[in-house]
Amino acid sequence: MRTISSILCLVVSFYVNAQNSLDLLDKKIDSIYKTSKIAGFGVSIMTPDTILYENGFGYADIVTKKKYTINTIQNIGSVSKTFIGIALMNAIEDGKLKIDTPINDILPFAINHPKYPEVPITIKHLATHTSSILDTDAYEKSYVFEKGIELKEENYTKEEYGELKLMKSNKQYSLESFLKNHLTPKGEWYKKNNFLKQKPGDRYEYSNIGSALLAYIIEIVTNTSFPEYTQEHILDPLQMSSSGWSYESTNAEQYASIYTEAGNEIPKYQLITYPDGGFKSSIKDLSIYLQGLMKGYYGEDGILKTESFQEMMSPKLTKEQYNTKKELRDNYGFFWEVSPTGKIGHNGSDPGILTLMYFNKKEKVGAIFFMNTSLEKNKDIIRSVQNIWNAIKEYKKIYVNTI
Template identity: 45%
Template structure:
């Protein structure tokens, strides 16, 4: 090639690279502004978002306070419990348990459990693991009992407005057996102290969809029984440690307390720290930084590059369970399908949301892009946040 042509090519490539950097910075600035505006409109105490590709963080932004009173900033290293995003860790743990030969999705849960669980309306029809992972087991959350499984630390004065809310919705505690096994046995077996037929929907297993935290916690307990260790220890060994999620825990332990966000009922009213008896269904405490490692691994799994699980496990975990001609009652395919606990959305993303008192969390990913959103207040509608994150995230990934 002629030297002049080489110079032209060099400057063209340099211009292209410079343009990409400029575009990416413009997209970051625009996303910064959008998030700041939305956060102010929603009156969020604190917020952290991260956008990743399979190998690195391409965008991160934190706003507001982990603790308003002490002016402690919310950062990507701030820790909070992530609500039902925790269920995706049950899904990954379940796939690992299947790889270890503990059971399959077709296994009858009563061949594993040390106590018998049956729907009183259909006592002769087996509840299979696949029914639990798609929320079609017939086990439902009786909120008059389930909300009592939240154990609030009454070591601080509770605001009267919050106290009224907690009383109204049954966050009053009082459950005696606070072990995972004890709660499940008392809730699911006729002689249990928490048992009522209202703990089950009168539908045959597999025929009706009803989102169940307790059914999800039962999945975690099945893993405990077969593994001979707690679900917390199983996930520490098989998920958290391999993914270097060193600041994540199922319990409010001293090493993470200094980085833990205060949950808020309103921007002015703090919620006492709490734990969950059925902790696997919503109790993982982690940060946006640690979650980025997790989401990246899920993206690599979707692309066939993960070392955490086998390729077949990812295929099974993310395969839609329902179709138009095989659709349980009370489930719509308008926006999403269901994998193994994961939501498989019609726009190509896979993920889950998390909602609890003082908690709003979302993770979403495709092969190309992953999104993490965390805030220390319950926000019913995060669609505006997710829309701008998808919009600018796509542009940032393309111009990285």
């Protein structure tokens, strides 16, 4: 039988080792930053109940030397899709949607696969990226600069300027109009190859437009705008006060400037198909979000019932849908990546940003990484991100082994 003094020694030893590990993590990440070409980034590591580590590195704005902190706000890219998943499960719990409902039973306009018009596209198809809907080049029309933006060619590389000039030419549309233009026969950008050759349900193909379409359907069945619905059912209950779907809904003073791989500032932009990648948050706020989801997954009813969390985060795809005879390396739930090793989460990448958000269901430890720099072809930046994420994983391993 252990004495009280021996137990106290163990407790003290645990906290000393934990603090030493955090100090080492801090120094490791800082050393990676100092040799990287990343403007700024934030890191968070947590259990369902405790924030183990939160810190910011580098600059939210290079010119003004404004520090990147855990309160810095930026776009999180496709991690936004996890909010569609939560909203979907909430609508199902409220009896306003069923997972196998054909979308044409709800939509005010019909969307059919041109080659298989008799095969209905369902809610489940949209939620698992098996709808047959493709993004194609027309999806790039979703990126729209704020009004009054001027681009100076001398401020960018030739490739950067060409891409940004195309973005500047994009027009503003409502989400409904954008979807109709892409997916209905009379639409401005409609083509038969906006759909896969395979029929709905047969093949996994990641679809931003399909994701935004489901958010639009949620608006219809709830008679509430998607920002209002997520505010009421997710942000307010979790007390996420520094997050939203627009620049106007959050604190403009906390916004990060965003940069190309060459370090050139990208003007602010919005996504017409904003539910698929336009959510704006901070490391601090998104940590609250992930903690709330982890608690739900592990049995604490919150913004959803535990069974809804587990259903949403369980694998749905078959080898046939992936068109592979090999064992699936990663699967997909309802807008959540699910790996055989127990990793659950999502990532997001857009001009000027990268976001990673995952937790391990066995370890019960999660991590988030934000940065305000593009990640496309620059090997140095890619290597820096990999090194940061590896340092996070190493700390998680040490933490799990000490509890």
